[in-house]
Each structure stands twice: as structure tokens, then as C-alpha cells.
Amino acid sequence: MCPTAASNGSTDPAPVPTTTGPVPAEFTAVDEHAPSQPEIEGHAANGSAANVTPIQRNPYGGAADFLSNVSNFKIIESTLREGEQFANAFFDTETKMKIAQALSDFGVEYIEITSPAASQQSYDDCKRICSMGLKSKILTHIRCHMDDARKAVETGVDGVDIVIGTSSFLRKYSHGKDITYIIKTAVEVIEFVKSKGIEVRFSSEDSFRSDLVDLLSIYRAVDKVGVNRVGIADTVGCANPRQVYELVRTLRGVVSCDIECHFHDDSGCAVANAFCALEAGATHIDTSVLGIGERNGITTLGGLIARMYVVNPEYVKSKYNLPALREVENLVAEAVQISVPFNNPITGFCAFTHKAGIHAKAILANPSTYEILKPEDFGMSRYIDIGSRLTGWNAVKSRAEQLELEMTDDEVKDVTNKIKAMADLRTQSMSDVDTILRVFHRGIKSGKLGLRQPAVFDALLAEHKSEAGSEAGDSDVDGPAKKKAKSTNGTAVASA
Numbered sequence: 001m002c003p004t005a006a007s008n009g010s011t012d013p014a015p016v017p018t019t020t021g022p023v024p025a026e027f028t029a030v031d032e033h034a035p036s037q038p039e040i041e042g043h044a045a046n047g048s049a050a051n052v053t054p055i056q057r058n059p060y061g062g063a064a065d066f067l068s069n070v071s072n073f074k075i076i077e078s079t080l081r082e083g084e085q086f087a088n089a090f091f092d093t094e095t096k097m098k099i100a101q102a103l104s105d106f107g108v109e110y111i112e113i114t115s116p117a118a119s120q121q122s123y124d125d126c127k128r129i130c131s132m133g134l135k136s137k138i139l140t141h142i143r144c145h146m147d148d149a150r151k152a153v154e155t156g157v158d159g160v161d162i163v164i165g166t167s168s169f170l171r172k173y174s175h176g177k178d179i180t181y182i183i184k185t186a187v188e189v190i191e192f193v194k195s196k197g198i199e200v201r202f203s204s205e206d207s208f209r210s211d212l213v214d215l216l217s218i219y220r221a222v223d224k225v226g227v228n229r230v231g232i233a234d235t236v237g238c239a240n241p242r243q244v245y246e247l248v249r250t251l252r253g254v255v256s257c258d259i260e261c262h263f264h265d266d267s268g269c270a271v272a273n274a275f276c277a278l279e280a281g282a283t284h285i286d287t288s289v290l291g292i293g294e295r296n297g298i299t300t301l302g303g304l305i306a307r308m309y310v311v312n313p314e315y316v317k318s319k320y321n322l323p324a325l326r327e328v329e330n331l332v333a334e335a336v337q338i339s340v341p342f343n344n345p346i347t348g349f350c351a352f353t354h355k356a357g358i359h360a361k362a363i364l365a366n367p368s369t370y371e372i373l374k375p376e377d378f379g380m381s382r383y384i385d386i387g388s389r390l391t392g393w394n395a396v397k398s399r400a401e402q403l404e405l406e407m408t409d410d411e412v413k414d415v416t417n418k419i420k421a422m423a424d425l426r427t428q429s430m431s432d433v434d435t436i437l438r439v440f441h442r443g444i445k446s447g448k449l450g451l452r453q454p455a456v457f458d459a460l461l462a463e464h465k466s467e468a469g470s471e472a473g474d475s476d477v478d479g480p481a482k483k484k485a486k487s488t489n490g491t492a493v494a495s496a
């Protein structure tokens with residue numbers, strides 16, 4: 001049901017309360033359970049700067065303070081719950097098990113599965129996945145209702161994630177319950193799940209359009225009865241990083257339990273919001289593979305991994321089997337019949353391809369010039385495309401060296417101009433470029449071709465093509481001496 005549909009515009013609750021605004025006085029007291037600020041070497045806890053030794057800081061790490069969890073977080077992987085809500089998703093039991101296994105092998109701490117209340121098959125699949133003995137803990141996701149909770153605890157899950165809408169939109173149009181009812185039922189369901197000795201989380205759907213006092217009252221009540229985590233959910237993808245930071249930081253001062261966050265990507269902030277939530281003190285982030293979920297989905301597993309790797313590569317490498325990311329993405333992409341997007345972090349087909357000459361030169365000298373992620377840490381390879389009009393002589397020289405074609409710099413510059421001229425007509429393939437290089441090299445060495453003699457080169461190329469016939473593309477101009485070589489930093493120089 002959509003409360004903003006034009007047909008019911010006049011009945012919308014107005015105005016929509018939001019979580020933006022000053023923190024109510026009753027919630028500003030520092031929580032007695034919050035961790036105390038540690039003394040950092042050379043820094044007084046009160047922030048005075050006397051005799052301060054500069055701390056070694058990663059400039060990409062963002063704000064580093066004692067509540068930040070950018071180097072201490074857990075992933076709740078929801079491809080098998082939120083992801084099943086994706087338009088194209090239909091997971092049979094075998095596919096669910098394969099995805100669960102791949103996610104566990106990748107190393108996510110939790111796997112969230114569709115509610116066993118959804119259907120008989122959902123119930124059976126939940127049980128089946130619980131019996132797989134995976135390294136990841138298994139959670140299921142239920143409404144704030146005792147009937148759902150009773151089903152959930154029968155399945156053998158390690159934890160139950162309870163959710164209920166708290167915004168006036170959802171209270172009015174989804175379940176029709178008021179805050180008093182929500183708190184009472186939440187406490188009842190939480191106590192029931194806890195009595196079974198399993199983890200329990202309580203989350204407020206549509207948190208960012210909920211009234212802040214309502215939200216904090218609910219969270220405080222569930223924290224008091226010992227919930228393991230509270231969840232903040234940007235159900236409609238309306239939040240921005242600053243709002244996320246403020247809400248999580250406020251909540252961090254109100255509850256002592258862990259804080260989970262769930263971000264939809266309707267306005268493109270899902271990864272950034274997850275990062276800001278961790279900076280503010282959240283402990284758990286929900287993801288799905290390739291971001292699949294309701295509408296255009298949530299924080300992508302790969303996007304979050306890339307973002308967190310930039311902050312602390314060693315921490316991320318120690319927790320997750322990074323080269324396995326591509327496999328799990330391909331598995332899910334195939335299951336839901338989509339392609340991995342070209343601009344996907346880490347695994348998009350061009351994520352480590354460099355094209356412009358200025359970039360290529362610097363990358364060949366030191367890959368960190370234009371790469372913040374190391375492809376080899378993810379089992380990926382770096383490529384330099386030299387078949388376009390944007391290429392430069394340094395990249396071409398590197399390819400000539402790989403092919404063991406000896407040329408002076410002036411000769412390389414000359415052949416580069418030829419490649420660019422031909423690429424002005426159409427992009428040159430790898431074999432096109434290699435042919436140009438070999439024909440040019442042979443012409444120079446045989447004395448037929450000197451510098452700045454494009455007409456002679458054209459004649460040589462035409463002669464070569466007619467000799468080689470239809471297989472001219474990759475013909476062996478230099479005979480058996482042709483060898484594949486890699487540059488010292490492992491960069492494959494290649495055209496598209």
C-alpha cells in the first residue's frame with residue numbers, strides 16, 4: 001500500500017514527523033553502559049592537545065573516534081531475505097543452499113533468511129539451511145507477532161530479527177498499531193525468543209520517517225529487556241549520510257545493545273549511509289549480493305566490502321575471503337537473471353581497466369596512482385587498454401616490451417601516432433594493436449621504414465594483411481620468437 005499515491009493524497013497524515021531535529025532532553029544523558037573513552041597515546045581523553053604525538057591515520061578512514069566501528073563490524077547478509085523480495089528472484093531450495101554456502105565461505109557473519117511464516121517451502125528451506133552446519137550464523141526475519149515468532153524458533157535458527165513499522169505512514173496504512181501496542185508486543189516477542197536461548201533483534205521499519213521520541217522510547221524499552229540488537233531501517237531510501245550519522249550517534253547514547261542498520265538505495269546513498277552508520281557507532285550492516293531487494297534494493301555486499309577495505313584493508317582481508325566475492329556475485333546474478341553491472345565495485349568488468357594515456361603511464365609506474373583497491377587482493381587483474389585514440393606512448397612502449405619488440409622512444413612515439421590515427425576510425429583490438437606493432441617493428445628492422453613515413457607503413461601493413469589473409473589479425477609477424485610477457489608490476493597491457 002502506498003500512502004503517497006495521488007488517489008489518497010488528501011488522507012495522508014500531515015506533516016510527516018522525521019528524525020531530524022534536536023535530541024529530546026530525556027535522551028541526552030550519557031548511557032551508563034556506553035564504553036568509556038580510552039586514552040590514546042599522546043592524547044588526553046578530554047581532547048587537550050598538549051604534547052600530542054601525531055597519530056598515524058589512514059586519510060581514507062573518515063572520522064576516527066572511540067565510538068567508530070569502521071574497523072569492527074559484522075555483516076548481516078540478506079540476499080536470502082531482502083534479496084528474495086527482488087522483482088526477479090525465485091530461489092528454489094538448491095539455489096538457496098548454494099547461495100548460503102557461498103556466503104558462508106566468503107565469511108559473512110550472519111545470513112538472514114525469509115520468514116518461515118511466508119510459506120510452507122520458506123519454513124522448510126529455513127530448517128534445511130539451519131541444518132547445513134555453516135560457519136555463518138543463521139537468522140530469520142519476522143513480523144512483531146507471537147505466531148511468527150513461534151514458527152521461527154522451531155526452525156533451528158541462531159537468531160530472530162523482529163521488525164515493525166514505526167512511522168505514522170506505516171502505523172496508519174500497514175499494521176494500524178500505536179506505539180504503546182508496539183512496545184508491549186515487542187517486549188513479549190523478544191522475551192519469548194530469548195527464552196529459547198537464541199539471539200533476538202528488534203528493528204523499526206521506516207526509522208527515518210519516524211518520530212524521534214517514539215523511536216528512542218521503543219529502542220530504550222527493548223534494550224531494557226535485553227534485546228541483542230536494535231535495528232534502524234531506511235526502508236524507503238530517503239536518508240542521507242549526515243542524517244544517518246546523527247540518528248545512530250544519538251541512539252548509541254541511549255541503548256547499550258548492538259546497533260544494526262539497513263539502507264535502501266532509492267536515492268543512491270546505501271553504501272555511504274552504511275559507512276556513516278559504522279562511523280557513528282553501528283555494529284552490524286545489512287547487505288545483499290549486488291544489492292538485490294525490494295525496488296532497487298539495499299547496500300551491496302561488494303560495495304560495502306570495497307568501502308571498508310579502503311579504510312582498513314588488513315582488517316577486511318582478515319575477515320573475508322575476498323577472491324570468493326566474484327563467485328558469489330556470479331551465482332546470484334545467474335539465479336536472478338541479471339548481469340553484474342559494468343560499474344560494480346571490484347567485479348564490474350572495467351573496475352581495474354585503465355585507458356587514458358596519462359593514467360596508463362602512471363599506473364605502469366605505480367598502480368596506487370589511480371587505484372585505491374588492489375585487484376590482486378580480490379583475485380582480479382588489472383588491464384591497460386592501448387587500442388583507443390586516448391592511448392599514449394608510455395603504454396604502447398610497455399606493450400612493445402611485453403612482445404619483446406626492441407624500439408627507440410622515438411620509434412614508439414611514431415607507432416603510437418599510427419595506433420591513434422587508426423583508433424580515430426575505430427577502436428583497435430588487442431590483435432590489431434599487436435599487428436601494428438609487429439609490422440612497424442619489422443619495417444624498422446628491415447630498413448624499409450624510417451621515422452615519420454606513414455605512407456610506407458600503410459603499404460607494409462597492407463602487404464602484411466594480404467599475405468596473412470583472413471587470419472591477419474593475430475598472425476605471427478615475428479615468427480616463433482613471439483612471447484607473452486608481463487610487466488614487473490603484473491599489469492597486463494591490452495587493448496579492448
Ligand SMILES: CC(=O)SCCNC(=O)CCNC(=O)[C@H](O)C(C)(C)COP(=O)(O)OP(=O)(O)OC[C@H]1O[C@@H](n2cnc3c(N)ncnc32)[C@H](O)[C@@H]1OP(=O)(O)O
Pocket residue numbers: 085115117118119142143144145163164165174175176205235294
Ligand atoms: C520492509 C520489509 O521488507 S519488511 C519484510 C517484508 N517481508 C515479507 O512481507 C515476507 C513475506 N510476506 C508474506 O509472506 C506475507 O505478507 C505474510 C505471511 C507475512 C503475511 O501474509 P497475510 O497474513 O496474508 O497478510 P498481508 O501480507 O496481506 O498483510 C500483512 C499483515 O501483517 C500485518 N503486519 C504488517 N507488518 C507487521 C509487522 N511488522 N508486525 C506485525 N504485523 C504486521 C498487517 O497489519 C497485516 O495484517 P492483517 O492480516 O491483519 O491485515
Ligand SMILES: O=C(O)CCC(=O)C(=O)O
Pocket residue numbers: 082141161162163203204205206231232233234235236262264
Ligand atoms: O528488519 C529490518 O531492519 C529491515 C526491514 C526492511 O527490509 C526494511 O525496512 O526495508
Ligand SMILES: [Zn+2]
Pocket residue numbers: 082235262264293294298
Ligand atoms: Zn529492506
